[in-house]
Structures are given as structure tokens and as C-alpha cells.
Amino acid sequence: MDKNRSLPPEKGTDMKKRKDAPAQSRDGSRQQDGRSTPTTARSAKRVKFQDARNIRTQPSDAALEDGKLDLQKFLNAREFEINALEESMRKCKAANATRVFQQVPRAMRRRTASHNAKRVPKRLRERARREMIEDNTPTVEARKRRPRTTRARIRAETAKKLAKLAERKRKKMRERAAAEGIDTGGVEPKPTVDTRAARPKIRRNTLNEPPKPDSKFRKRQINKTWLPTHLWHAKRARMTEPSKPLWRFAIPLTPTEKCYRPTHRAAGQKGVVAWDMSYMSTIGLYGAAEGVERVLKALGLTGEGLWGARGQKWRAGVRKWTGILSRQTKEGSRRDIGPATIIWNPQAPAQGDDVTTSTRSANSQRQLFIRTHPSCFLELFQELRKLVKMQTPQLYIEDLRFEIGSIELIGPGSTEALLGILQPYHDGSDGEERHGQVFKSLAGVTNPASLPEDALLAFSVKDPRLAYPPKRVDLPAGGGDGSLVETLTRWPVEEGLKPFGIFSRDSRFRASRLPSQKAINRRKGANAPGEPLRVTPADPPIPVVLLASRPSTGGQAQGTWTLLAPWKCIMPLWYALMHYPLSTGGNPRLGGLDEQRQIAFEHGAPWFPADFPATDAGRNWELEQRAKQKQEWDRRPKGKRVEWKSLDLGAGRKGEIGNGFACDFEHLFGSSSAEEPPDRQATGPSIADGAEMMDIDAPDRSEETEVSEPLGAPAPSGLIQCLPKASFTSLLRSPNSETPPANSIITVNLTFVARGVANTCARIYRLPSRGSRVAEPSADAEVLATDPTPTTTSSRTLPRDLRDQWLRKLPQPIDRGQGSRSRLTAPPRMPLGVDMETRKRLLAQSIVETELPYPKPAPNELDIGGHHPLCPDEGDLLGFVTTGAFSLSEGKGTAIGSISAARALEAMREAGAREGKLCIVRNAGESVGWLARWELV
Numbered sequence: 001m002d003k004n005r006s007l008p009p010e011k012g013t014d015m016k017k018r019k020d021a022p023a024q025s026r027d028g029s030r031q032q033d034g035r036s037t038p039t040t041a042r043s044a045k046r047v048k049f050q051d052a053r054n055i056r057t058q059p060s061d062a063a064l065e066d067g068k069l070d071l072q073k074f075l076n077a078r079e080f081e082i083n084a085l086e087e088s089m090r091k092c093k094a095a096n097a098t099r100v101f102q103q104v105p106r107a108m109r110r111r112t113a114s115h116n117a118k119r120v121p122k123r124l125r126e127r128a129r130r131e132m133i134e135d136n137t138p139t140v141e142a143r144k145r146r147p148r149t150t151r152a153r154i155r156a157e158t159a160k161k162l163a164k165l166a167e168r169k170r171k172k173m174r175e176r177a178a179a180e181g182i183d184t185g186g187v188e189p190k191p192t193v194d195t196r197a198a199r200p201k202i203r204r205n206t207l208n209e210p211p212k213p214d215s216k217f218r219k220r221q222i223n224k225t226w227l228p229t230h231l232w233h234a235k236r237a238r239m240t241e242p243s244k245p246l247w248r249f250a251i252p253l254t255p256t257e258k259c260y261r262p263t264h265r266a267a268g269q270k271g272v273v274a275w276d277m278s279y280m281s282t283i284g285l286y287g288a289a290e291g292v293e294r295v296l297k298a299l300g301l302t303g304e305g306l307w308g309a310r311g312q313k314w315r316a317g318v319r320k321w322t323g324i325l326s327r328q329t330k331e332g333s334r335r336d337i338g339p340a341t342i343i344w345n346p347q348a349p350a351q352g353d354d355v356t357t358s359t360r361s362a363n364s365q366r367q368l369f370i371r372t373h374p375s376c377f378l379e380l381f382q383e384l385r386k387l388v389k390m391q392t393p394q395l396y397i398e399d400l401r402f403e404i405g406s407i408e409l410i411g412p413g414s415t416e417a418l419l420g421i422l423q424p425y426h427d428g429s430d431g432e433e434r435h436g437q438v439f440k441s442l443a444g445v446t447n448p449a450s451l452p453e454d455a456l457l458a459f460s461v462k463d464p465r466l467a468y469p470p471k472r473v474d475l476p477a478g479g480g481d482g483s484l485v486e487t488l489t490r491w492p493v494e495e496g497l498k499p500f501g502i503f504s505r506d507s508r509f510r511a512s513r514l515p516s517q518k519a520i521n522r523r524k525g526a527n528a529p530g531e532p533l534r535v536t537p538a539d540p541p542i543p544v545v546l547l548a549s550r551p552s553t554g555g556q557a558q559g560t561w562t563l564l565a566p567w568k569c570i571m572p573l574w575y576a577l578m579h580y581p582l583s584t585g586g587n588p589r590l591g592g593l594d595e596q597r598q599i600a601f602e603h604g605a606p607w608f609p610a611d612f613p614a615t616d617a618g619r620n621w622e623l624e625q626r627a628k629q630k631q632e633w634d635r636r637p638k639g640k641r642v643e644w645k646s647l648d649l650g651a652g653r654k655g656e657i658g659n660g661f662a663c664d665f666e667h668l669f670g671s672s673s674a675e676e677p678p679d680r681q682a683t684g685p686s687i688a689d690g691a692e693m694m695d696i697d698a699p700d701r702s703e704e705t706e707v708s709e710p711l712g713a714p715a716p717s718g719l720i721q722c723l724p725k726a727s728f729t730s731l732l733r734s735p736n737s738e739t740p741p742a743n744s745i746i747t748v749n750l751t752f753v754a755r756g757v758a759n760t761c762a763r764i765y766r767l768p769s770r771g772s773r774v775a776e777p778s779a780d781a782e783v784l785a786t787d788p789t790p791t792t793t794s795s796r797t798l799p800r801d802l803r804d805q806w807l808r809k810l811p812q813p814i815d816r817g818q819g820s821r822s823r824l825t826a827p828p829r830m831p832l833g834v835d836m837e838t839r840k841r842l843l844a845q846s847i848v849e850t851e852l853p854y855p856k857p858a859p860n861e862l863d864i865g866g867h868h869p870l871c872p873d874e875g876d877l878l879g880f881v882t883t884g885a886f887s888l889s890e891g892k893g894t895a896i897g898s899i900s901a902a903r904a905l906e907a908m909r910e911a912g913a914r915e916g917k918l919c920i921v922r923n924a925g926e927s928v929g930w931l932a933r934w935e936l937v
Contacts, residue, residue, distance in 0.1 A: 099128075103124065199505070199509050204398060205389075208398075208400075223245060224242075224245035224248055227405075236255060236590060237254060237590060239251070251279055251592075255589075263589065263599070266588075266589045268557070268558055270413070272413045273411055274589070274590065274591060275591045277407060278405035279374050281377035282403070283381060285369075287395030289364050291392075292366050292395065293307065295395065298327075298387050299326065299384075300324070313494075316347075317458075318346070321341065321454065322549065327379075335721065336614055337372075337376050338380070338615055338617055340380070341371040342368055345369075346499055375608075381397070404502065404566065405567045407562075407563040408560060410559070412447065414558075416475065417582065419439075419473045420473045421464045421577050424440065425461050425462045435457040436459035441483065445484070448560060452488070452491050456545060457545070458501070458544070460541035461544055464572050466534075472582075502564060507543050508566045511542045512568040513540065514539075514572065543565070544563060544565045551605060552603075553603055553604045610882055611882045612747075614898070626659070630661050649860075649870075649871060651870055656924060663880035663882060663898070664880070668880075669720070720743050721741055723740055723745065723901045725746070725937065729936070732909075745898045745899060749895075749935050751892065751932060751933055751934075752931070753811060754811060757886050758881045759885075759924070760882065760883060760884060762881035764880060765871060765877055765929065766919055767806055767807070767915065767920070768876055769803065799862055806918075806920060869929075872920060881896070882897055883895060884896070893930075893932075919934055
């Protein structure tokens with residue numbers, strides 16, 4: 001039997017492989033009979049492309065005879081080359097290496113694009129069909145696909161029956177109309193009365209219903225509401241699940257393409273990131289000025305800078321206020337509701353009266369908007385309804401959630417993009433609005449934070465579809481002529497101030513009745529090519545408000561533009577914004593909820609509601625995330641998930657502290673959690689067990705005093721209070737001040753000093769005290785039989801120098817003159833130039849003098865893995881991380897967390913500002929901690 005003979009292929013194997021082993025020759029072919037033949041389909045295709053791209057030529061030497069040029073031969077050679085060039089162009093077009101669906105923009109690519117020609121742009125569909133026929137690509141059409149399930153079959157049959165019934169009904173109506181026309185002798189019907197279109201009802205002190213969707217989309221919005229740009233986002237972003245809306249809205253979570261790093265660059269270096277923030281809730285408050293002031297003070301707006309001389313511009317309507325609203329509880333304390341932005345509607349000033357100095361009457365009617373997050377909208381609305389009913393004369397509120405939408409922009413090109421799509425509206429009778437003039441003079445602004453603090457602009461703009469596609473704005477070259485600096489310095493927005501159009505219900509209604517796109521297309525067809533459309537009486541003005549915001553953390557971070565407009569005008573504005581050509585190249589980028597949280601995290605600012613556990617909205621968010629993590633943990637097999645009971649924290653401590661799926665503030669403050677599993681992860685007693693801790697016998701009272709006492713009586717997680725930054729700073733400055741409430745927390749920004757990245761629900765510890773510490777007892781702690789002095793199961797001691805071990809993790813400054821500190825404390829090295837006998841003697845001496853622990857400690861008894869210090873005990877637990885990741889702006893791990901105000905204040909007073917702000921962060925389910933430093937937010 002010939003062993004070299006190849007065996008026939010097995011049954012079921014494919015003779016055509018997509019990729020074979022490398023061929024023998026360099027060009028992927030095999031030499032047979034002196035010729036190069038392709039061995040695979042891939043190499044044959046490669047040869048086809050190479051032949052199509054090669055252009056044959058003839059050398060010019062053939063046209064020379066005895067040094068003379070034969071003109072006819074030379075022309076024939078050039079003719080041959082021209083024909084070869086044309087033939088190569090035809091072959092290259094026929095043998096194209098790219099498919100049509102590969103030319104679709106990356107953000108709009110779909111897997112179905114290669115199987116359905118309708119998924120590609122219209123200009124490429126014919127070519128896509130031709131390529132599918134040539135390649136024998138199976139096409140899929142959803143309408144012609146046979147139903148595969150019983151439910152789908154019944155739905156298809158029902159649809160056919162309904163279509164037949166509808167056609168039969170239409171036929172009868174046509175016959176009846178024809179019969180009536182004959183009986184009447186062709187008399188024209190009587191003209192109907194022309195009435196105004198019905199305006200949406202806005203009820204006072206009552207929640208309003210969302211707008212009625214189209215019939216074909218009505219069933220999809222039974223338990224949620226679509227944003228004005230939902231159809232645009234659904235093709236380009238991952239949306240919330242249909243059965244699990246977020247805050248009763250279908251919200252885009254993140255674009256379908258990878259965008260983490262591009263979002264970071266566009267938001268801070270070059271470009272724009274835009275969000276449709278129409279899910280943000282707006283509440284209108286109307287009534288007497290004194291009553292409005294009392295209501296706002298009841299919501300926590302009690303600062304002197306609001307109701308004194310410093311707050312005149314805010315009350316006049318040329319500034320906004322952004323902060324945290326709060327309410328009074330039954331216990332007499334205040335509880336935060338959530339962040340909000342408040343805008344006053346300016347009053348029409350009297351003749352010759354200045355805006356900022358005009359006296360306001362107690363009976364003057366005022367209007368303002370409160371813009372808040374949808375997660376805390378219901379809580380704020382109920383609180384406002386209770387407060388307005390207590391006022392005399394009585395005020396009233398309106399639910400404007402579906403009346404006003406918003407778009408948010410961030411990035412160096414945000415101002416340029418707004419200038420490109422917003423053209424101030426003015427007709428011949430009235431001049432251009434003052435705010436519109438100021439807005440047009442902002443060309444060249446690359447950061448909205450450079451505007452005056454809490455600045456706003458309100459004016460009317462044209463329909464952006466009239467000038468579509470938007471053209472690039474001419475930006476001033478270099479530093480400009482100084483007019484921009486003068487505008488930012490003077491900020492002349494108080495001259496000729498009038499009430500804002502967006503506060504008028506009639507103005508919002510007129511703006512929502514924009515002409516259809518078909519009507520605009522007909523007008524464009526009648527115009528000359530490239531000529532913009534002129535404004536006609538059929539084009540109503542769109543009232544808008546622009547809010548310029550600065551980052552709460554300060555610094556050189558990018559500011560934010562917020563555009564408020566009527567709900568039905570958001571889609572035209574959004575479409576024009578997404579197609580604006582930036583001067584730096586490209587278009588504005590789409591952002592989702594994840595990108596919004598990413599930008600806030602990189603700026604070091606807390607994101608609502610995830611980083612606000614002291615609010616009802618933050619608490620509900622944390623419970624939802626806790627349930628999701630628990631479900632993911634349950635779906636994993638036991639061999640691939642964290643076992644919380646067996647987690648080794650060192651020094652005989654077993655089990656995670658509190659609930660590993662959550663930021664367990666119930667465990668920190670001693671409250672019993674309803675969501676806590678019955679098998680408690682931590683085997684030792686809680687830090688806030690109260691009197692139970694006093695029953696534990698301790699050999700020495702001095703050691704017991706070093707362990708932190710409980711934070712007070714058990715407090716439910718719903719009563720956790722957030723201590724403001726100013727209050728904590730004042731407590732820190734006065735050493736004899738009272739201790740903050742036991743259940744109060746502060747929000748901090750964590751930065752790792754070296755390595756380490758924190759995840760959500762990570763544990764935050766303070767540095768342990770110096771001296772021996774008693775570790776929490778553990779029933780699973782192991783005791784070595786060879787230990788001459790075994791420790792009891794009631795106590796374990798942590799290393800006495802545990803604090804110093806963590807302090808040595810700080811990066812040491814390098815002194816070039818004396819060397820680093822670690823080099824000075826390093827063990828002595830072997831001297832150079834000594835003989836072998838001396839080396840042996842010195843080595844033996846170093847071995848004898850080194851003290852070895854006996855008996856050998858158990859693993860993770862003195863450190864973790866021999867490299868990392870042990871994490872502190874449960875008594876040093878400060879709080880939890882609510883958001884953590886690697887920050888691209890800082891180049892290291894950062895996090896946002898909430899810690900106990902009482903323990904943080906105690907650590908600061910004992911160790912000072914330098915060591916008091918050091919902390920240890922340990923991820924849930926891990927035993928290794930990392931050193932970090934916290935700063936107040």
C-alpha cells in the first residue's frame with residue numbers, strides 16, 4: 001500500500017476550505033509543470049484581483065531603429081497601453097474587493113445588511129442586489145417569511161382577515177358616497193367651520209398624561225413613553241428593554257458602536273457629544289411672589305445669596321440656580337430630594353425701570369420652571385402640591401414633562417454646533433432679540449464654562465429644516481478682534497428684557513405646529529438650487545432657552561450647554577445638530593445614559609441617582625442594581641462565582657462584610673436589611689450591634705477602647721442623611737463642635753495613590769490605629785495543632801504595625817543626592833572583591849541572624865499572599881464605592897463613594913489632614929486592598 005497516496009475525504013467533509021495551510025511558493029501557489037496554479041479559492045480570488053489591477057505596457061525600445069524613432073510603432077504602443085488601462089479599469093470595477101454593506105457608516109452597520117438589500121442606503125441598493133445575485137447570497141425578507149410559531153401564524157391569519165374586512169368596509173363607503181352624489185345631483189357639500197386645533201390639556205396640581213402616540217406605535221407605548229427622537233435612536237443605540245423601561249421612558253443606554261474612548265476625546269479635546277434629555281421633568285410654579293418665595297424656602301433654598309441683593313439677577317430671570325432640593329420629614333430633620341434647576345420668567349419692566357433695581361410688589365404674579373430628574377419627580381411633585389395648598393393666596397403647579405424637551409451638549413465644539421443650527425428669529429416689524437444678538441456673538445467660545453456663572457439665554461429661533469443641511473460657521477481666526485472678550489465681560493443680557501416665550505402656553509403650541517417635511521420639500525423644489533428658504537407666516541418661531549453650566553468640581557473641565565425647547569420641536573433640532581459639519585472634522589457624537597455617567601465620573605462629580613444613596617431615588621436605584629447583581633450571580637455555576645462565606649480576609653476572618661451585592665449601609669449603621677440573605681456573609685458580630693458588643697469578654701479594656709464604638713441606634717437606610725460639604729468643613733475647623741448625626745454620610749472622590757481600580761460596592765476602610773488590634777472572631781478560623789500558644793476562637797490579633805505597613809505603600813519622593821528611602825533601608829549587599837570563603841561566612845552569618853517565625857504562620861495570617869498588607873477590621877469600615885473605574889482623564893483608578901461622616905471626622909481629628917484622608921479600598925469578593933485618598937465633593 002502506498003503511504004504517500006492521499007486518503008479520500010471522509011463523508012460529510014467539505015472539499016472547499018475557506019483557509020488552507022500556506023502554499024509552497026511565496027505567492028500562495030504551487031509549482032506544477034513550470035506554471036503557477038492556485039491551490040485554493042482564496043488564492044484564486046487574490047490572483048483575479050492582481051490581474052485586474054495590473055496594467056500591461058510595451059517598452060519604448062521597440063519603436064527605435066538604429067537610434068531613430070519609428071512614429072507608427074510608437075503610436076501603436078501607446079494605443080495598446082491606453083486600451084490596457086481602460087480594460088484594467090473595467091476589470092477593477094467588476095472585480096471589486098469591497099461589498100456595498102461595508103460602505104455604510106460604521107455607526108449604522110448591521111449584521112442583516114449583508115443579507116437584505118433594504119438595509120443599505122437607497123443609492124447602494126441596486127448594486128447590493130446585483131452583488132447578492134452574483135454571490136448567490138440568500139436574501140431574507142421579514143414580510144415573506146413564513147410564521148414558525150402558532151402565535152405568529154394566528155397573528156398573520158388575523159391580519160389577513162382584518163385587511164379583508166377593512167377593504168370591504170372601504171368599498172361599501174365608496175359605493176355609498178357615489179350613490180349619494182348621484183341623488184343630490186352633484187351638489188357640492190356645505191363648507192365646514194374652520195376651528196383652531198385642540199391644544200393639549202394641562203391640568204393644575206395634577207399629573208398630566210403623555211401625548212397620544214400614532215396608532216401603529218400605540219401598543220409599544222402602553223407602559224412607557226418614547227422620546228421625541230426615539231425612532232432615530234432605536235437604529236443607532238441600545239435602548240432599554242421594552243418590558244423594563246427606565247423611569248417610564250424608553251431611554252438610549254449607549255451607541256451600538258464602541259465609543260468609550262471616542263466619547264472621552266470628543267467631550268474634552270475635539271468634538272461634541274450630545275444627549276436627548278427630554279426625559280428630564282419640568283414643573284411650572286405660578287402665583288404671588290411672596291408665596292413662591294415661601295415655597296422655595298421650604299424646599300431648601302434659604303441661602304443669603306438667593307433672596308438678598310446677590311440674588312437679584314436670578315430672580316430677574318437672567319441667571320439660573322442649580323442645587324439639591326430637600327424636604328422636611330416628620331422627625332423634624334431634612335431629607336434630600338434630588339438635583340434641580342430653577343429658572344424665573346422675567347417680568348415686563350415698566351417704562352424707564354431697570355430690571356435689577358425694580359421693586360417687586362408682594363402681589364405681583366411670578367412664574368418659574370423647576371427642572372429635575374425623573375427618578376425624583378413624583379416625590380418633588382407631591383411635596384410641591386402639599387406646599388402650594390398651604391399658601392394664601394393659593395399657588396398652583398403644572399406638570400410640563402411632555403411640554404418641554406431638552407438637548408444637552410458638551411465638548412469644545414458645542415458652541416459652534418449650536419451657532420450652526422440656531423438662527424435667531426425676527427420679522428420685519430420687530431427687531432432682533434437682545435439675547436439672540438448676544439448668542440450670535442459667541443463664535444469662538446470653546447468652553448461654555450467661560451461664560452458668566454449660571455448664565456442663560458432665551459430667544460426664538462427659526463425652523464432648522466429651512467436651512468438644511470446646516471453650513472459650517474465662520475469662526476474668528478486667532479484671538480479675534482476682542483469683541484468676544486468684551487461680550488463675556490459685560491454680558492449685556494439685561495437690556496430690554498422681556499418675558500420668555502417658552503413660558504407661554506400659546507407660544508409653545510404654535511411652535512409645535514410646524515409645517516410638514518413634504519411642504520418644506522415642495523418649497524425647496526420651487527426655489528433655486530442652494531438658495532435657503534425664507535421665513536413665511538406658516539413658519540412659527542421656536543422659543544428656546546440655553547443654559548450654560550460649569551462642572552461642579554471646578555478646574556479646567558468642559559462646561560455644558562442645555563437647550564430647552566417645546567417637546568415636538570426637539571426632533572428637527574436634533575436632526576440638524578447630528579448633521580452639522582464641525583470645523584475640526586466629523587459630526588457631533590451620540591451619547592447615551594452610560595456616556596453621561598462616564599463624563600460625570602471623569603469630571604469627579606457624583607451622578608444622580610447612583611451616587612446619592614441618601615435620597616429615595618438613589619436608594620431605589622441601589623436596590624434595583626442589587627437585585628440585578630444577585631440574578632447574575634445566581635445564573636453563574638458554583639465554580640465560577642464568588643462564595644461570600646468562604647472569602648478569606650486574613651487573620652482568621654472568613655466571609656464578606658455585609659451584603660456582597662450592595663452598598664450595605666444597613667450593615668454599616670446597624671439596621672436590619674430586608675434584602676439581606678438569611679445566611680449572613682460575615683460570621684463575626686456587626687460593628688453596630690450596640691449592647692451585644694459589650695457582652696463580649698475582653699482580656700484587656702485598653703484594647704477594647706481602640707475598637708470603634710457603634711455609630712448609634714440602628715437607623716433605617718431610608719433615614720440616611722447626606723451632610724453637605726460646607727457643614728462638614730465647619731465641623732472640621734472647630735475641634736469642640738458636636739459630632740455629626742450617626743446616620744449621616746458625605747460624598748467623596750477617591751483617587752488611588754498607586755495601583756488599584758475600584759468597582760461598584762467596594763468597601764472603604766480608614767487606616768487602622770497603631771498597636772495591636774483585636775480582629776473579629778470567626779467560627780471558621782483555623783488553629784494549628786503545633787502552635788504552643790494557640791489563640792482562642794474568640795479573638796485574633798492583627799499585626800501591631802499594620803498602619804505602618806499601609807503607610808509604607810505611599811510613593812516615596814526620590815532625593816537624587818541621597819537616594820530613595822527604600823534604598824537606605826535596604827539590607828546590606830555582598831561586598832565586592834572578597835574571596836569565596838568570606839562570602840560563605842557572610843552568607844551563613846546573615847542566615848543565622850535572620851529571625852524566622854516559629855511556628856510558621858498560617859497562610860494569610862500576617863499578610864495577603866506575602867505581598868499585600870491585611871485589610872483593616874470591620875470596626876474601621878467607612879463606607880462604600882458607588883461608582884468606580886479607570887479614569888482616562890486622570891490616568892489612574894478613581895471612584896465616587898459615600899462614607900460615614902462621624903468616622904471620617906474622627907479620623908481627620910486624630911491623624912490630621914494628610915493621613916486622615918488616606919483610606920483602603922477593597923472590592924467586594926476580594927481580599928486585597930489598595931491605598932487611596934479621599935476628597936470632599
